[in-house]
Amino acid sequence: MSHGQLRVFELTILVLAIFLGFEVVSKVPTLLHTPLMSGTNAIHGIVIVGAILVMGAGGKDTLTWVIGFVAVILASANVVGGFVVTDRMLEMFKRRRPEPAPADSDGKPPPEQ
Amino acid sequence: MSRTTSDLLYLVTIVTFILALRFLSRPDTARLGNWIGAAGMLLAIAVTLAKSEVVSYFWIAVGMVIGGGFGAVAARRVKMTAMPQMVALFNGVGGGAAALISWAEFHNRAPEPGNLKLDVSIAIMLSALIGSISFSGSMVAFAKLQELIGGRPITYPGQQLVNGLVFGTAVAAGITIAAGGEEQWLMWALLVLASIFGVLFVLPIGGADMPVVISLLNAFTGLAAAATGFELENNVLIVSGMLVGASGTLLTVMMGRAMNRSITNVLFGAFGQVSSGAAAAASTDGGSVRSAGAEDVAVMLAYAHKVVLVPGYGLAVAQAQHDVRQLADLLEEKGVEVSYAIHPVAGRMPGHMNVLLAEANVPYPQLKEMDEANPEFGRTDVVLVVGANDVVNPDARNNEGSPIYGMPILNVDQAQTVVVLKRSMNPGFAGIENPLFFNPKTVMLFGDAKESLGKLIEDVKGL
Numbered sequence: 001m002s003h004g005q006l007r008v009f010e011l012t013i014l015v016l017a018i019f020l021g022f023e024v025v026s027k028v029p030t031l032l033h034t035p036l037m038s039g040t041n042a043i044h045g046i047v048i049v050g051a052i053l054v055m056g057a058g059g060k061d062t063l064t065w066v067i068g069f070v071a072v073i074l075a076s077a078n079v080v081g082g083f084v085v086t087d088r089m090l091e092m093f094k095r096r097r098p099e100p101a102p103a104d105s106d107g108k109p110p111p112e113q
Numbered sequence: 114m115s116r117t118t119s120d121l122l123y124l125v126t127i128v129t130f131i132l133a134l135r136f137l138s139r140p141d142t143a144r145l146g147n148w149i150g151a152a153g154m155l156l157a158i159a160v161t162l163a164k165s166e167v168v169s170y171f172w173i174a175v176g177m178v179i180g181g182g183f184g185a186v187a188a189r190r191v192k193m194t195a196m197p198q199m200v201a202l203f204n205g206v207g208g209g210a211a212a213l214i215s216w217a218e219f220h221n222r223a224p225e226p227g228n229l230k231l232d233v234s235i236a237i238m239l240s241a242l243i244g245s246i247s248f249s250g251s252m253v254a255f256a257k258l259q260e261l262i263g264g265r266p267i268t269y270p271g272q273q274l275v276n277g278l279v280f281g282t283a284v285a286a287g288i289t290i291a292a293g294g295e296e297q298w299l300m301w302a303l304l305v306l307a308s309i310f311g312v313l314f315v316l317p318i319g320g321a322d323m324p325v326v327i328s329l330l331n332a333f334t335g336l337a338a339a340a341t342g343f344e345l346e347n348n349v350l351i352v353s354g355m356l357v358g359a360s361g362t363l364l365t366v367m368m369g370r371a372m373n374r375s376i377t378n379v380l381f382g383a384f385g386q387v388s389s390g391a392a393a394a395a396s397t398d399g400g401s402v403r404s405a406g407a408e409d410v411a412v413m414l415a416y417a418h419k420v421v422l423v424p425g426y427g428l429a430v431a432q433a434q435h436d437v438r439q440l441a442d443l444l445e446e447k448g449v450e451v452s453y454a455i456h457p458v459a460g461r462m463p464g465h466m467n468v469l470l471a472e473a474n475v476p477y478p479q480l481k482e483m484d485e486a487n488p489e490f491g492r493t494d495v496v497l498v499v500g501a502n503d504v505v506n507p508d509a510r511n512n513e514g515s516p517i518y519g520m521p522i523l524n525v526d527q528a529q530t531v532v533v534l535k536r537s538m539n540p541g542f543a544g545i546e547n548p549l550f551f552n553p554k555t556v557m558l559f560g561d562a563k564e565s566l567g568k569l570i571e572d573v574k575g576l
Contacts, residue, residue: 003230010343014355017351018355019359021359021362025364028138031463032139032140033368033371034463034465035143037368038196039137039147040134040356042147042150042203043335044353046130046349046350047211047341049345050211050214050350051176051213052161052162053167054218056169067217069172070213071209071210071214073183075180075210076181080181080185081183081199082188083154085199087148088189089468092468
């Protein structure tokens with residue numbers, strides 16, 4: 001593939017990704033807006049791939065080394081922090097899953113677990 | 114690892130990210146979705162490390178331990194109430210990483226003139242520009258939410274013009290580079306100006322609108338990541354970045370809709386500054402403020418038939434979600450019907466309050482969404498507003514001059530009595546007066562939400 005063809009191909013998948021991105025989150029309850037934002041936040045931590053490529057390349061000068069090193073730190077914080085924060089938010093929802101409906105006919109809350 | 118193998122494995126990562134987004138959109142699969150995304154990320158990192166271009170590992174490992182360690186500790190230690198600013202922080206560092214990568218790429222490729230093809234230089238400019246804006250903008254959002262700087266909008270005359278000039282100059286530097294002026298100082302100017310623009314762009318936006326802004330900056334970081342994909346000819350970056358860019362944009366619009374705020378209004382409206390004069394005038398003619406002691410309020414609550422609790426950010430700040438549940442349990446023992454009315458943007462982000470109350474084990478059937486709760490207020494004896502302000506402000510319904518006019522609110526003023534737990538008479542996060550506090554039906558119980566709830570619990574127990 002020539003450089004031009006490759007670019008057009010990349011542009012094609014970029015455009016398809018736009019539509020896909022709109023499609024996958026089109027029906028989200030308000031309840032999940034914050035966790036979903038946090039989840040997408042973790043996913044753009046994929047820039048760590050770029051940071052590794054910069055930092056891992058041979059024959060770098062000092063400036064590139066410094067920039068690359070800082071980029072690796074920042075991107076790793078994005079990845080780890082992003083997924084952990086999202087998980088902590090979602091953990092809160094999970095706990096009450098088995099609870100709804102039963103035993104509240106007398107207005108009493110279900111017993112503590 | 115050959116390019117073909119690595120690209121195929123990257124494709125697996127792309128699929129996991131798409132599944133992650135899909136699963137995150139449903140309550141029962143959300144947590145699994147997050148794990149699937151994390152697994153895909155791990156794969157992408159492993160594949161990248163195995164690529165033949167990557168020849169040195171030691172400092173990558175050191176960087177990952179430092180960054181990952183910080184991320185893990187910060188994310189583990191943070192209180193549930195501070196989640197929104199954590200998201201802002203992690204978003205900012207991602208944007209910063211994207212900007213740095215494009216700087217390094219430019220620095221390495223530009224010294225030989227003509228080496229940089231037009232498409233590559235456009236991608237470098239875009240990711241440097243968007244990444245820097247996202248970085249500095251997110252840091253300001255973080256500072257506002259962490260209350261390192263005031264949450265109120267910061268405005269001055271000619272602001273739009275100044276912002277426009279800074280942004281325009283940054284773009285001009287980018288265009289000059291793309292047109293062949295591959296000077297290093299132009300890149301520095303671009304990075305600095307774009308970072309300044311990020312700060313200027315978020316400063317005039319009020320704290321109440323921060324969730325929308327963070328969501329938008331989150332989409333920006335996605336775009337910046339996609340642009341670095343073009344620089345490095347890397348599909349996983351292009352697709353994942355763009356997925357986040359697109360879904361983040363849609364999410365921003367949905368959040369805006371939940372708060373009845375258009376995106377342009379959020380970005381250029383300087384929330385809370387619109388006509389504070391009119392809002393203040395409307396609120397003060399309602400009469401004087403009545404305050405009461407905890408023991409009076411305890412009697413009111415214990416002898417009511419139906420009590421609705423309206424938790425707001427004040428509850429979150431005071432970490433009082435457990436106390437509010439304890440009070441609710443006591444009242445239920447006394448035969449009072451108790452429920453919680455949750456405004457979609459209660460707390461500081463959509464869904465934030467649900468997370469906090471779930472942490473305190475509040476039974477799910479007691480949580481009522483706004484549409485379910487509003488028709489009930491007419492039949493409610495006492496509404497207990499715990500640290501909520503803007504989401505119960507009747508001006509949103511009645512006063513066209515109010516900056517929050519048109520925002521859907523909880524109609525607590527339709528109840529028999531409204532008790533407001535509040536620290537002081539200071540206006541809320543958006544900086545708007547609330548005529549509810551001057552309503553003759555309203556009783557104020559001043560003090561920290563946690564302390565006030567503690568006193569109420571003691572007094573209800575004693576009855």
